[in-house]
Amino acid sequence: MGSVRSNSIRPNMVWRIAARDLLSTLRDRRTLAATILMPLILIPALSLGLPLLLGSFIGGQQQERQKVGVVGTLPPALRTALEQDEKVDGKTVRAGVDLVAVQDPKKAVQSGDVDAAIQAPVALPTRAGEGSAALEVYAKLSSLSAQAGAYGKVQDVVDGYNRTLTLDRLKGLGLGADTLTPVTVKPIDASPPQEQRSGQLAFLIPFLMLQFILSGGMATAIDATAGEKERGTLESLLVSPVRRAEVVTGKLLATTITALxxxxxxxxGFIISGLVAALFLANRSGLGADITSSMGGQLTLTLGGTLGMLGLAASAALLISAVLIAIGIYARSFKEAQTYIAPLTLIIVLPAVMLQFADFLTLSTAVYAVPLFGSMISILNIVKGAAQLDQILLAILANVIGAALLALLALHSFGREEVIFRN
Known part of the structure; x- marks a missing residue:
C-alpha cells in the first residue's frame, strides 16, 4: 500500500506545475492577444462581416444605376422597363439603368465605358406570336459586380418583358395568367428553427472553435516543453522531487486551460455575432438583409446544447493539448516544435472543409468515434439543433481515449533521457 501511495499523482503538485506554466503564458502579451482578442475579433468578422459585406455589396448594386450600352433600336416598352426604377412602399429596391448609344458593344464593356451592352441583330418582337429573336448581352460574366448589377438587371427586365407580351396574348384569347403556371411550387422550410437561424456559414463554427483551441494551446505547450528544453529549466524540474507523471499531467492541465x-x-464571439446580426436584421430589410440572414445566421443554444458544446470543446482541448505536449517534448527547440505542429492545422482544416458538404455525406454512428472529426460534426449538429446525446458522448469518449493514449506517449518520452537531452 505504501508503494502505491508513493507512486500516485499528487493533485497539489500537479497544480503547482500547471500554475507555473500558466504564469509563463500570462507574461506573454502576444499569446494573451491570440487567446482572447483574436477570437472576439476574427469570429464576428468572418461569420458576420462577410455576409454583411456581401449583402451590402449586392444590395448596393441593385439600388445603384449602371450604364448599359445599346446598339440599334429597342422596343419602347422594353426601353422604358430597363430605365424605370422598381419601388416597394416608395423605396427603390432595384434601380433602373442608363441607356447610352455605343458603336462596338464588346469594346465598350472591355474599356469600362459601360457596365454591360445589348444588341439585337434583328428587330425584337413587340407582341407575342410575332416570332422570336435573340438579344445579345455583353458583360464580364465572371464579375460579381456585373452579375448583381447591369447584367442581372437586363436579364430580369427581359424576362419580365417576355412575360408581359405573353400575358397580353393570353388576355386576348380570354385566358388568365395562371394558364402559364397551372402548377406552382410553394417552398416551405422544414428545417428546425435553430437550423434555419444557423445560416449557410454554420460549418465555420466547429472549424474556428477547434482552430482557436489549437492556437490557444500551442504557445503554452511549446513553451512548457521545447521552450524549457532550450532554456535548460526542464532538467532542473525533472531532478526535483516531482514525479514524471505529475510533470506531464501539470503541463497537460496548463495547456488544456489555455486552449479552453x-x-x-x-x-x-459567435454569440456576439448572433446578437449583432439579430439587431441588423431587425432594423433593415431588402436583398442585403436577406443575404445576411441566409449566410450569417445566429448562434442560439439551449442549456443542453451549451453543456454539450462545452463538453466537446473540453475533450477536444484535452486531445489537442496532449498532441501538442507529445510533439513539443520530442522537439529539440521551439522552432522545431513549431515546424512539427504546423501540419496539425491541415488536420483541422481539411475535415472542416468537408463539413460544408455534410448534407451530401452519409454519416454513420462510427464517424463520431473519430477523434476531433466526430467533435466537429457534433458541434455542427448542436448549432443546427439536430444533435443526439449518444453521438455527443461517443465523440467526447473518443477524444478522451485519444488524449489518454497521447498522454502515455508523452509520459514515456519524459522518461527517456535521449529525448529530454536531445537538444
Missing part, C-alpha cells in the same frame, strides 16, 4: 480559454472566447 480560447474556445470559450470563440463561443462568446
Amino acid at each position: 480559454t480560447s474556445a470559450c472566447f470563440s463561443v462568446l
